[in-house]
Amino acid sequence: MxxxxxxxxxxxxxxxxxxxxxxxxxxxxxxxxxxxxxxxxxxxxxxxxxxxxxxxxxxxxxxxxxxxxxxxxxxxxxxxxxxxxxxxxxxxxxxxxxxxxxxxxxxxxxxxxxxxxxxxxxxxxxxxTAWLHHERTDQFRQWLTTVGPAEDSVKAAAKKDDLFSDEEDDVAAIPFRLGPLRHLSASVSFPNPFLDGDHRLHADLGGGALLDLGWYSVGLVRFASGRLPDEVYAHAVMRGEIIARVSATMIYADQLTATVSCGFDTSTRKWFEIAGQDASIVCDDFTRPWADKPARSWVHEASGKVHSFVPPSEVGVDEATADASANEPNSGRCQQERVMIGTLVDWIRQGSECGEEKPWESFYRQALDTQIMLDALQASIDRGEPVRLNSPEV
CATH class of the missing domain: 3.40.50.720 (NAD(P)-binding Rossmann-like Domain)
Structure with missing residues (x-):
């Protein structure tokens, strides 16, 4: 085939x-x-x-x-x-x-x-999971290469990079480093817009905020950390048989911590902060860029300096034109669902010609680890206590 x-x-x-x-x-x-x-x-x-x-x-x-x-x-x-x-x-x-x-x-x-x-x-x-394929997410991936010790970040910072349109002095280097990761935070929610019969209102169909929206907030934590936490502790607000809201904390072996929030009863949120020792990445619409704004993110350095970024396809886009061009196929702006579909098409066309390189495996791992974390959060909710991920029951 x-x-x-x-x-x-x-x-x-x-x-x-x-x-x-x-x-x-x-x-x-x-x-x-x-x-x-x-x-x-x-x-x-x-x-x-x-x-x-x-x-x-x-x-x-x-x-x-x-x-x-x-x-x-x-x-x-x-x-x-x-x-x-x-x-x-x-x-x-x-x-x-x-x-x-x-x-x-x-x-x-x-x-x-x-x-x-x-x-x-x-x-x-x-x-x-379309946000993983947005051009802006590639920026996040690059910035996360600067989390290691200072001597390890020199090579990454010297790598030519043209993503930083607002940095006129030296666009060939990442102009900051995150340093060791300290805390990750992600919140995804929206007030319940569901029609009667929507599967998200039925637990036996996989409904509820933990699976539906937790997939995004927990997935962001997995994306940023690249690994599983050691322990999680979650609390849920129920609406009948389904989880309406979840708040959770996560602890990693090296004292990295994370908090996640998701819910069907809270105003629309789709933001994260990836906080390192030396700088933090902030994004207020990571799951899908706001329709009436260019895709954007910020980096706050420990010194107080703030960098504002947009990906290359968004350069020159302002709020006046963002809404009109958001879904135009020829607008030049990144259409994350189409990039995602194009990725799968490329994998299919490569077939066995990709050799030992199998780019899909990192996406398999992201999906599996996200589900492992969601299982652990559900176990913590059920037990009312912290859950360790190396437990045989998780």
Whole structure:
């Protein structure tokens, strides 16, 4: 299949017709090298209605029926989280590549089985955590290279870099260093906008704030630290059967600490602070840039100096033009979902030609570790006490 896809578009089939599919279908259709050939629902009438609405050639009744089609190379799984594990395994059995909505599954054991399955049949898998693919996130990755001892940061700081448009004196060097990481903080929330029947209101479907929004806040902590904490302690506010809000602390072996917050009953927040000994990175919209503002972030040095950054595609974008160009495919601004889809398309096209380099493995590890941390937070909520991640019960 990989050889056939070297030049042909990767044909996606969509499993599910929920609200989130509308945006991602448009992104799939707008990403070079990708197309949408079919969409499936439990109802033939609903599948055909969505196919007609989105300009998709075929509407299919039943998810297995879509997986058996010869005109589908990859699937986008937009089903409730409780169904991600089952249909990822089914897609692997059918030899289809997978783009899966988040949270990836209901437990770390399920994520492990999903990763084992894609590796066993040599298909590609990517969770639809789009912020990890934004151009601005590449800046964060570069800045995190300066967390080591001073002598180790010299090489990173000397590396040519053109991302810092507001630094006129020396754009060839990262103009600060974070120093050793001390504290990480991430908060993601929004007031409940759900319609009746939304899966996020049902615990048995994977609903609740911990899985739905904790995937982002916990994922940010994993992204910044690159590892698992030793211990977590979480508290939850319940709304009936689901978790409406979570606050948690995390402790690492080297005295790094972290706090995360997520909730369905709090004003919209999507911010983080990565605090090092010498500087801190701050971002107020990391999950998705505000529509009416350029993607931005700040670095606060211990001296009080503040650097304000935007990624290259946002240079020259101001608030007056940001909203109008936010979703324009030719605006030049980074469209994180399309970059994410393009990444998966590239992996599929590479096939076995990538050799020993397997860039998807770092994303698998990010997803698995995020789920391990979420499992530990749920265990702490259930027990009402701190939980160590090396415990056999976690």
């Amino acid at each position: 990989a050889d056939d896809m070297t030049h042909s578009p990767v044909r996606f089939g969509v499993l599910g017709t929920g609200r989130i599919t509308r945006r991602i279908i448009a992104d799939l259709q707008s990403t070079p090298g990708a197309t949408v050939s079919a969409i499936a629902s439990r109802s033939e009438e609903r599948a055909r209605w969505h196919a007609d609405s989105h300009g998709i050639p075929v509407g299919v009744e039943g998810y297995q029926e879509l997986l058996s089609r010869d005109d589908v190379d990859a699937v986008y799984i937009a089903l409730p989280p409780s169904m991600h594990h089952e249909w990822t395994l089914a897609a692997c059995e059918a030899g289809k590549h997978v783009l899966c909505e988040k949270p990836v599954a209901l437990s770390a054991d399920q994520v492990r089985e999903m990763i084992d399955a894609v590796n066993r049949v040599d298909v590609r898998f990517l969770d639809a």
